[in-house]
Amino acid sequence: MASLTEENYLKLIYHLSGPGYEEVSTNALAEQTQTKAASVTDMLRKLAEKNLIHYKKYQGVRLTEEGQQEALKVIRRHRLWEVFMVEKLGFRWDEVHPIAEELEHIASEELINRLDAFLDFPESDPHGDPIPTASGRMPSAEYEKLAEVPVQQEVIMMGVSEHTAPFLQFLSKSGLIPGSLVQVLEVNEFDRSMTIQINEAHPSFVSYEVARNILVQTKV
Amino acid sequence: MASLTEENYLKLIYHLSGPGYEEVSTNALAEQTQTKAASVTDMLRKLAEKNLIHYKKYQGVRLTEEGQQEALKVIRRHRLWEVFMVEKLGFRWDEVHPIAEELEHIASEELINRLDAFLDFPESDPHGDPIPTASGRMPSAEYEKLAEVPVQQEVIMMGVSEHTAPFLQFLSKSGLIPGSLVQVLEVNEFDRSMTIQINEAHPSFVSYEVARNILVQTKV
DNA sequence: ATAAAAATTTAGGGCACCCTAAAAAAATGT
DNA sequence: ACATTTTTTTAGGGTGCCCTAAATTTTTAT
Structure with missing residues (x-):
């Protein structure tokens, strides 16, 4: 339509x-x-x-409600194809966005629901963004920004709020991918940059600009 | 382009x-x-x-040579997506054509070559049609029509030359799918209809119209 | 409050791909 | 061979989505 x-x-x-x-x-x-x-x-x-x-x-x-349902369908398709490309075809998470921009317009509901099942009903895409359900609901992912986590707190990296390829490539190189365990070791009051530890590795340094685009969840 | x-x-x-x-x-x-x-x-x-x-x-x-290369790219994409839908998503062979008509226009070479690898480099699509290579060559599938097979000869069903859903559904119902072993038991001289045996099952009857759209290979 | 700036809409037009009607070229029948 | 039919092209026009330039409305600043 x-x-x-x-x-x-x-x-x-x-x-x-x-x-x-x-x-x-x-x-x-x-x-x-x-x-x-x-x-x-x-x-x-x-x-x-x-x-x-x-x-x-x-x-x-x-x-309108109708318009939102259409939008959610497109976003659902986009994110499912991204999961497919990363999980099944071995793409990196910084490569899939432009291709998903094309695939998202293939409308067949049958196709997308079978793809969903084939992927084992993923709840989020490779960037941590939630995947709208087949019934048209967007799961609310209530994450906080790494930039707002207090010193000493341990959190789990859940996703990003900035999706450009260079940013994603930088994160991969730093080992900052969804699922990583992150502890804030030190916050610089002046420029709000942080020293963090990722998965028991050597401490790393991240600017405020980076930290505010990383979404995390407090460790359960 | x-x-x-x-x-x-x-x-x-x-x-x-x-x-x-x-x-x-x-x-x-x-x-x-x-x-x-x-x-x-x-x-x-x-x-x-x-x-x-x-x-x-x-x-x-x-x-032109250039135009043919473009055409072969589109056909390669179409057929690979058909294999994906049938092999991985569980679609029937009579359902995939219209969806592949849309997917075939997603141009990313990276995508299609990774899909090819994911599918284990298939040589033909679910209807038996050969898949053009990444280098732009159409493998020549030299099959003959079931309608031209002599009595008693055993052949293997390789594909179809008619791709409409009703025809494909009819073949599935008869057990006539690529890979089936077929023996011609009898040919009616008058209307060129045939009695055939499929995979040791009870004899079946096929009209000339059906038999000339089924592609077979002499048993090796 | 009102002049200046910013945001938005209207007017008129272009290109891709489709149409109908009419003209032109090719194929066919005697 | 040539009149008729069929096929193909040209002429002129329509819609979707984009543009620039100008007009209009809203916001901002004094």
Whole structure:
């Protein structure tokens, strides 16, 4: 029903509206879609006609329930294909995003549900992001930022909130991958950088910029 | 480089030009693409500009070497995804074609070569059609039609030359799937129908229309 | 409160891929 | 051989998604 371009808009609106489902601005969409604001306005009018978004001129945009379900389907497909590529085909976690951007538009529900089963119903993708269920619910992953963990605390690395290839490659090189045991040894008050220990290895140093993009869970 | 629509044209020209690489007519393409002849002419002009086809007005069309390589890439992807869906996801052979029509346009060579390895470098798809190699060669499968096998001869079912779901479903129901051992028990001279035995089972009856769409190999 | 700046929409147009109608070329039948 | 039929191309136009330029609304700053 929704075209490839429409699906990309819905997914983007979902991501940009954040946990509070705030209104998304035309300019924010133009920036992320690599298009101009005028083109975004065109598309918003179309999505509104299809009842996929709530749209009042000059007022920003929110997904309707229907639009959100569409967005979650696309995100589910994206993340399942990422799991497939890493777990079954041996890709690294920093390589799979661009290919999943294409695979996510293959619509067959049968395909995606069988893939889900083949992968043993994973709950999160290789970056730690939760996978929406077949029934259209996004599991809420309540992680905290490594940057906010107090000294001495031990945590488990669960995922990232920044998905660029260079960042992911840097983490791999440091041994910081989902599942790692991390202990905060020292926090530098001045620039909020940290010294941490990863899986019993030698202490490592991470900047605040890095630490705030790493999601962790307090050790159970 | 080639758009989704262009890829579909190249694949279609490949299939319609047959083993002898004969010229394909505008009307034949219009019929198969579910479009009108005028639209086909538009596209042919575009493909010729990109050096993917040899095209002289009113003279029909052939693939260039470059165009054939593109077509073989698409066919390779299509057939590998079909193997994946049947072997790994448990689809039936009559279900996978429409989904593979979408998956075949995901261009990543890395993806497809890793998929190839994951599937153990299959030589043919679930319908017995050969899978082009990564280097762009179509393995020649020299099978004969079941319809041409003499009485008493034992053969192995290798594939089909008709890929519609109803035909494939009929074959499954009869136990006629690639790998089956088939012996021709009797041929009816009048309508060329056959009585055959499949894998030691009770004798079955197949019409000429069915027998000429089943590809077999003489038992080794 | 209102002028200036920023954000957004409208107007008008381009390219890819499709259409119908009409013209042109090729194939066919006598 | 040539009139008729069939095939193919050209002409002109439509929709989806993008653009620039100009107009409009909202926000910000004084």
